[in-house]
Amino acid sequence: MLHMTHVSKVFRTQVVETHALRGLTLEIRDGEFVAITGPSGSGKSTFLNIAGLLEELTGGAYLLDGVDVRGLGDRARSRLRNEKIGFVFQSFNLIPDLDLFDNVDVPLRYRGFTRGERRRRIEAALEQVGLRSRMHHFPAELSGGQQQRVAIARAVAGEPKLLLADEPTGNLDSQMAREVMQLLEALNAQGTLVVIVTHDPEIASRAQRNIHLVDGIATDLERGPVLIDPIAARRSA
Amino acid sequence: MLAYYLDLAWRSLRRHVVLTALMILTLGFGVGASMTTLTVLHALSRDPIPGKSHKLFFVQLDPRKLAGYVPGGEPEGQLTRLDAEALLRAGRADRQAMMVGGNVGVEPVRDPGAAALPATYVDARWTSADFFPMFDVPFAAGRGWTVVEDEAAARVVVITRELADKLFGTVDAVGKSVRVNDTAMRVVGVLDAWQPPSHFYDLSVGTFGVAEQVFAPFSTSVALKLGRSGDVNCWAHSVTAAKDDDWVYALDAPCAWILFWVELDRPERVAAYRDFLIDYSIEQHKAGRFERPPTVALRDVLAWLDHKQVVPDEVHLQTAVALGFLAVCLINTVGLLLTKFLRRSPALGVRRALGASRRAIFVQLLVEAGMVGVAGGVLGLGLAWLGLLAVRHQPTDYAPLAHLDLPMLGATIALAIASSLLAGVVPAWRGCQLPPAIQLKSQ
Numbered sequence: 043m044l045h046m047t048h049v050s051k052v053f054r055t056q057v058v059e060t061h062a063l064r065g066l067t068l069e070i071r072d073g074e075f076v077a078i079t080g081p082s083g084s085g086k087s088t089f090l091n092i093a094g095l096l097e098e099l100t101g102g103a104y105l106l107d108g109v110d111v112r113g114l115g116d117r118a119r120s121r122l123r124n125e126k127i128g129f130v131f132q133s134f135n136l137i138p139d140l141d142l143f144d145n146v147d148v149p150l151r152y153r154g155f156t157r158g159e160r161r162r163r164i165e166a167a168l169e170q171v172g173l174r175s176r177m178h179h180f181p182a183e184l185s186g187g188q189q190q191r192v193a194i195a196r197a198v199a200g201e202p203k204l205l206l207a208d209e210p211t212g213n214l215d216s217q218m219a220r221e222v223m224q225l226l227e228a229l230n231a232q233g234t235l236v237v238i239v240t241h242d243p244e245i246a247s248r249a250q251r252n253i254h255l256v257d258g259i260a261t262d263l264e265r266g267p268v269l270i271d272p273i274a275a276r277r278s279a
Numbered sequence: 280m281l282a283y284y285l286d287l288a289w290r291s292l293r294r295h296v297v298l299t300a301l302m303i304l305t306l307g308f309g310v311g312a313s314m315t316t317l318t319v320l321h322a323l324s325r326d327p328i329p330g331k332s333h334k335l336f337f338v339q340l341d342p343r344k345l346a347g348y349v350p351g352g353e354p355e356g357q358l359t360r361l362d363a364e365a366l367l368r369a370g371r372a373d374r375q376a377m378m379v380g381g382n383v384g385v386e387p388v389r390d391p392g393a394a395a396l397p398a399t400y401v402d403a404r405w406t407s408a409d410f411f412p413m414f415d416v417p418f419a420a421g422r423g424w425t426v427v428e429d430e431a432a433a434r435v436v437v438i439t440r441e442l443a444d445k446l447f448g449t450v451d452a453v454g455k456s457v458r459v460n461d462t463a464m465r466v467v468g469v470l471d472a473w474q475p476p477s478h479f480y481d482l483s484v485g486t487f488g489v490a491e492q493v494f495a496p497f498s499t500s501v502a503l504k505l506g507r508s509g510d511v512n513c514w515a516h517s518v519t520a521a522k523d524d525d526w527v528y529a530l531d532a533p534c535a536w537i538l539f540w541v542e543l544d545r546p547e548r549v550a551a552y553r554d555f556l557i558d559y560s561i562e563q564h565k566a567g568r569f570e571r572p573p574t575v576a577l578r579d580v581l582a583w584l585d586h587k588q589v590v591p592d593e594v595h596l597q598t599a600v601a602l603g604f605l606a607v608c609l610i611n612t613v614g615l616l617l618t619k620f621l622r623r624s625p626a627l628g629v630r631r632a633l634g635a636s637r638r639a640i641f642v643q644l645l646v647e648a649g650m651v652g653v654a655g656g657v658l659g660l661g662l663a664w665l666g667l668l669a670v671r672h673q674p675t676d677y678a679p680l681a682h683l684d685l686p687m688l689g690a691t692i693a694l695a696i697a698s699s700l701l702a703g704v705v706p707a708w709r710g711c712q713l714p715p716a717i718q719l720k721s722q
Contacts, residue, residue, distance in 0.1 A: 096632055096716040117636045124634020135629045135719065139290045151283055152634035196633070 043203060043235050044070040044093060049102035051088050051258070062088035064258040065102065070237065070251075072203065075230045077249035078239045085258040086239045087208065093237065094206045095123045107203060124152050128197030128234075130226075132209035134189040136181040136196075142168060143177040146196045153200055167195035171225060187218030194225055198234070205229060207238045211245060223248060280639070281646070288647035295619060299651065302615045306655025306699055309608025311662025314683075314691045316594070316601040318663065319670055321687055322680040323487070323590045327475040331415060331542075332580035336549065338366065338539040339576035340560055342569050344514045354574045355512065357483075357535040360501075360528070362563075367407055371555045372541035373548065374413045377497055378406035379537050380484040380508040385438075385493055387446045388456035388463050398458070401442060402484070403493035405500035405507065411437070411468075413542045414480060421453035421468035424496055428467075432498040437468040442492040459493065462503050470494075476680060477589060479580055481538055483509035486589045487677040497537075501528050511536040541577075553577050591677075605698065612651070612702040620644055620710035624717075631715035640711035648703020649696055656695025663691055 051063040062085045070076055080086050091097035092104065095111060104111050107126055111119065128149075129135075136145050146167055150160040168174040171191035173184075181189055190210060197205055207226065211219035223245060230236045238249060246252050254261045292299040326332050340362055341354035358366070363377040384398030410416070411423035424435045436457060443452035443466070452466045478488045500507070511527055513534035527534045543549045553575065560573030578586055620627075627640055635643075663683060670681040683691070 091716040094632065096719070097714060117638065120631070120634050120636035120639075123632065129632045131629075131719065135625065135632075137626045137629060139287075139294050139626075148630060149633040151280070152630075152636075152639065200634075 043072045043074075043107055044068070044237070045105040046093075047103045049092065049104055050100050051085070051092060051097070052100045062258050063092070063099075066258070066260050067102075068253070068260060070235065072235055073230070073233050074235050075227070075248075075250045076235075076237045077246035077252045078237060078255060079241070079243070079246045079252060080255035082241075084255040086255050088258075089255065089260075090206055090208050090237070090239050093204075094127050094129060095119045120152070124149055124200065126202050126204055128200065128202040128205045130190070130193050130197050130205065130207040130210045132212040134181070134186070134193045134213070136189055136192055138181055141178050141180050142173060142184075142192050142195075145181065145192060146177075146199050149196065149200045163199045163201075164195075167199035168192070170198070171195045185218070186214050187221055190214060190218070190222050191225065194222070194229075198229060203235055205234050205236045207236065209240055210238060211240070211242065219245070280642075284643045284646040285650070287643060288650045291619075291623070291647055292650060298615060298619055302612055302619075302651050303654045303658055305608045305611045305615070306651060306695060306702070307658030307662060309605035309612075310655055310659025310691060310695045310698065311666060313598075313601040313605040314659060314663035314687065314694065315666030315670065316598040317690070317694075318667060318683055318687045319677070319681050320590060320594055320598050321690075322476065322682065322684075323594060323677055324584075325476050326581060327477050327479040327584075328415060328580060334542055334544055335413065335580050336372075336541050336543055336552070336577045337580075337583040338541055338556065339578075340556065340563075340569075341571050341574040342533070342535065342563065343512075343571060345570040348571045350572075352574070354576050355535045357510065357512065358537045358539045359535055360532060360537055361530050361568075362559075363537040363539050364530070365559070366539060366541075369555070369559075372552055373544050374409040374542035375540070376407045376410040376413050377537050377539050378404055378410060378481065379497070379500075380481055380491065381405055381500060381506050382508055383460045383493060383505055385442065385446065386458050388458050399442070399445065401492040402489075402508075403459075403495065403500075403505070404481075404491040405495055405497045405505065407497050409542070410494070413540060414475075416473050417471040419450050419469045419471040421466070423468055423494075429496045429498055432502040433496060434462060434464040434499060435467045435496065436464040437470060437494040438466055439470045439490075439492045440472065443469045459495065460503065460505050462505075464495065464499075477584065479584055479589075480540060481509065482584075482587050482589065483538070485676055486587075487680060504528060507536065509536065509538075549577065591675075594677075609698055609702045612655075612699065613705055616648055616651070616703055616706040617709060620706045624710070624713060625719065627710055627713070628715045628717070628719040632719060637711040641707050644707035644710050645700060645703050648699045648707060651703075652696040652699025653692070655699060656692045659695050660688070660691050 046066055046068045049063055049066040053060040053062060078086050078089060092099050106122060109122060143164055146164045147160055150163060165174055168177050171194055173188060173191055184192065211222050214222060226236050238245065240246055328335065339354040339356060340358060342359055342362060343355055367375055367377050381403040382400060383403045384400050386398040408424055408426045408429050419440050423437055424433060428435055436459060438452065438457065440450050443450050446457060447455055450469055452469050455466050456463050457466060474490055478485055511534055515533040526532055527536060541552060543552055556575040556577065557573050560569055560575055563569040564573055630640060667681045667683055671678050
C-alpha cells in the first residue's frame, strides 16, 4: 500500500539546510497497524506529511497503492489524497463554522458523491463513532474526545484504505485516549491500514509494528534497521 | 459545488460580522462614489440619437474675412443665411435642415370679445421641413410642414403635446390657430413626448436644456421677424440692410447665425457631400464672397459633441477622483480579505488535507470575495442613488439627467463584483498557495 524507496526530505532556507528524512526505504502493507515513534524533530511529522501527500519529497520514490506520486500535479495529488487517505490530527482540526454533519461532509464534497450518498455515509460514520445523535451540534459544543471521534468519522467516511493519525490522543485524557484507540483498532480490524505517529509508548505498544525515527533515519523495532538504505542516507547526510 | 461554496461563503461572512461589514462598507463607498460620477458621465456622453447619430452631420463653412485666418484652423461654427439657403436649395443630402432657436409668446386665437389671457412664453425652433424626420421627432397628431410651406413662409406651426394641452386643454390641436408674437398661425402637428438627452442639434442655446415647444418654418420666422436666440458672429455690416435694426436677417448679412444639419445615409454620400461643400466654397471664394481658402467640416453627431466638449471638465475630474477613491477602497478590501483568508489558513489546510485542490480552495475564496462584492454592490447602488439625488439638486443644466438607468444599474453590480473579485484574486491566490502542511501547522 505504502512503498517508499530512498525517500529524503530537505528543508532549505537561505542560511540553513535541514535533513528531515534521510534515505527512508519502507514498505507498509494493507491492513497493518503501524506506530511511528521518535523524539521531537526526528522527522515523524515530515514522514506523515509525505505519506499523506501534504508535502513533496526531495528525493527517492513513493508509491501509494501502486501510484507513483512523483510528478503528480496538484489536482491528481488532491484526488489521490481524497480517495485513499484519511487524516486524524492531534488537535482534531474540525472546522468550527460547520456542524458535525458538515464537517464529515467535507471530504465527500470533494469526492463528488451525490447528496443521498453523502448523507448515507455521514450518518454511518457518525453512527460508527457514536455521535449520530449530535450531528447538528458544532465542534465547540463537544468534549475533546468527542471532537476526535468526529475527526475519525470524517477521516473514514470516504472509506480510505489508509488512515494517518498524528498524535491522535495527544490532547486527550487517558479515558478518552483509550476510546479513540479502540476506534482506530476497530477500523484496522475492518481492514483499514492505520499509521499512527505518537510519543506515547503505551499507544505504540498497541500497534502491530513500530517504526522508530531518529534524525530522519528509521528503524523497524521488530525487524531491525534493515529498511535504511545506507548509501542514500550517507548521500543526504 | 457552487452552491456549496456559496453556503461556505455565507457562513464565513456571518462568522466575522465586523470584518465583513467593514469590507462591504469599504467596497460600497468606493462603488457608490464611482458609479455616481460614472452615471453622470454616461448620461452626459450618451448618444442622443442612437442608430442615427452616424448619419447626421453638422455642416461648417468659413465665409469670414481673411484677417485672423490660420491654415488648418476650425471653420465658422454656423452658416450665413445666404449659404444656408443655398445649401438647402441645392438639396445634395438625403435630408437637410437649417435652424435657429427663438423665444416667443404664444396664445390661442380666441373669438372676438373673448377674454384675453396672458401669452405663454416658450422656446421655439425655426427650422426647415426635414427637421422632424431627420431627428426622429415623434408626432402625437398631424404632421410637420412641407417644403412648399417652407418656401411659401406659410403661417403654420408645430407645437408640443404639453403646450397643446396647456393652450387648448387637449392634444387634439391640429387645425386650431395660435397667435405667435401676435401672428395667427395654424397648428399642423402636435409632437409626442420628445426629450433627447442633450440639446445636440443646437448647442448654442444650452447643452442640456429641454427641447423647444414651438416649431415653425425658418422662412416664416424671417418674414415675421419672430426673434432668434443663440450665437451670432458678424464680420461686417450688411450692405442692403445696414440701417435695419435687425439687419442680421438680411440675406446678404455677413453674419453666421444658422445651424445646418444634413442626413447622409451612406459613407460615399458623406464623401460626395464633403466634395460638394469644398466645391461650393471654391465657387464662393472665386466670386469674392469667401476670403479665406476653402475650409469645411462635416462631423457626425458624436464627433460634433466630442468636438464641442459637451461633457464639462468638472465631470471628468470628479470621475477621475471617484475612480481613484475606488482604487483606494479596493486596496483596503484586498488587505481585509487577505487578513481574513490567511487567518483561516488552518481550516483551508484541513480542506486541502481532505482532498481539496488548490483550484477548489481558490474558487471557494473567490466566491466569498464575490459575495462581499454583491453586498458591496447593493450598498454601492443605494449610495449611488443618493449621490445622484444630490447631483439632481445641484444648480447645473445637466442635473436632471443624473438618473440611474438599467445599463448603469447592471454596470454598478458588475463593477462591484468585478472589483471584489479583483480584490479577492490576490488573497485567494495566497490562500490556496500555502502548502497544506504549513497551514495545518499553524492550527
